[in-house]
Amino acid sequence: MTPDVLFQSLWNDYIQRLCPSAEKVHQLLQEDEPLINDHIALRTFNVAPLGIATLAQPFLDAGYKPCGDYEFESKKLVAKHFEHPDPKQPKVFISELKVNECSDELQAIVAKLVEQLDTDKLKGHEFLYGGRLWDLSFADYQVLAKESEYASWLAAHGYGANHFTVSVNQLSAFTEVKGVNDH
Numbered sequence: 591m592t593p594d595v596l597f598q599s600l601w602n603d604y605i606q607r608l609c610p611s612a613e614k615v616h617q618l619l620q621e622d623e624p625l626i627n628d629h630i631a632l633r634t635f636n637v638a639p640l641g642i643a644t645l646a647q648p649f650l651d652a653g654y655k656p657c658g659d660y661e662f663e664s665k666k667l668v669a670k671h672f673e674h675p676d677p678k679q680p681k682v683f684i685s686e687l688k689v690n691e692c693s694d695e696l697q698a699i700v701a702k703l704v705e706q707l708d709t710d711k712l713k714g715h716e717f718l719y720g721g722r723l724w725d726l727s728f729a730d731y732q733v734l735a736k737e738s739e740y741a742s743w744l745a746a747h748g749y750g751a752n753h754f755t756v757s758v759n760q761l762s763a764f765t766e767v768k769g770v771n772d773h
Contacts, residue, residue, distance in 0.1 A: 591651060591652055591715055591767070593649075593652045593653065593654075593674055593676070593679045593755055594648070595625070595671060595681060596648060596652055596715060596718075597630070597679075597718050598759060599718075600630065600714075600718060600719050600750070600751050601754065602719070603668065603719035603720075603721075603750045603751070604750060604751045604754060606746075607721060607750060608687055608747060608750050608751070609753075610756060614652040615756075616756070618773065619712075619756055619761060619770070619773070620629075621761060621762060624665055625757075625760070625761070626680075626755060626756070626757040626760045627680040628680060628681065628755045628756065628757040628758075629671075629680050629681035629682065629683055629754075629755050630680050630681075630682055630683070630750070630751045630752075630753065630754050630755070631683045631685065631751065631752040631753050632645050632682070632683070632684045632685075632718070632750075632751060632752060633684075633685055633686070633687075633740060633743065633744045633752050634684065634685070634686045634687075634744065634749075635686060635687050635689050635700055635703075635704070635741075635744065636668070636687060636688050636690070637689050637700060637701070637704050638708065639704075639709055640686075640707075640712075640713060641686055642668070642684045642685075642686050643669050643752075644712055645684045645718065645749075646670065646672060646682075646684055646719055648715035649672050649682050649712070651672045651715075652674070653674055653675060653676075654672040654673065654674050655672060655673060655674075655675075655768060656670055656671075656672055656681060657671050657672060657681075658670065658671045659738070660685075660714070661687065662685075663696070665738075665740060665746075666687060666688045666692060666738070667685045667686065667687055667688065667740065667769075668685065668688065669683055669685035669686070670684055671683045671684075672684070680754075684742075685694075687738065687740050687741055687744070689723045689741075692737060692738065692741070693737055695733055695737075696734060696741060697739050699730045699733060699734060699760050700741065700745075700760065702730070703724040703726065703745060704724070706723070706724040706725060707718065707723050707724065708723070711723060714732075717749055718749050718750070719750050720748065720749055721747065721748040721749065722746070722747065722748030722749075723725060723744075723748055723749070724745075724748070725755060726745050726746060727732055730745070731745060731746055732755065739742070741759075756770075758770050
């Protein structure tokens with residue numbers, strides 16, 4: 591799998607399922623050269639068989655290398671970023687919620703979600719942009735949302751890019767980020 595095919599699949603899922611307005615933003619910013627995405631972000635839980643290593647594998651298979659580790663203590667998150675040797679390929683940030691540091695109630699809900707997984711779906715790369723791999727009740731969503739926006743977003747949306755970012759340095763019509771935002 592080439593990075594281009596992988597990112598096109600992620601982008602298609604993102605604009606169809608998660609953020610349809612992103613395509614309009616790309617159209618507003620389009621210049622002569624195709625837009626370059628600076629980075630994308632993906633979310634997961636640190637519960638087997640999920641976790642950063644599982645989400646990273648399709649990117650590693652496409653030539654990406656790990657480049658940095660991060661910790662966000664107040665959000666109970668750890669993250670890694672990955673880069674491809676081709677600088678035009680987006681960086682990839684994958685974060686995971688440290689479920690074991692959350693309340694017993696949140697841990698029980700996440701365990702219930704993970705129990706529903708068909709682990710065969712974690713082979714390959716399609717799970718990265720397939721949405722939820724579990725059923726989620728509204729009541730469980732509300733419990734998760736009270737404790738962690740991250741957990742509730744991931745439980746509700748499943749897998750797919752949390753966001754794409756345009757490389758503003760590539761844009762010739764703008765010299766500052768404020769100008770991009772104003773546009």
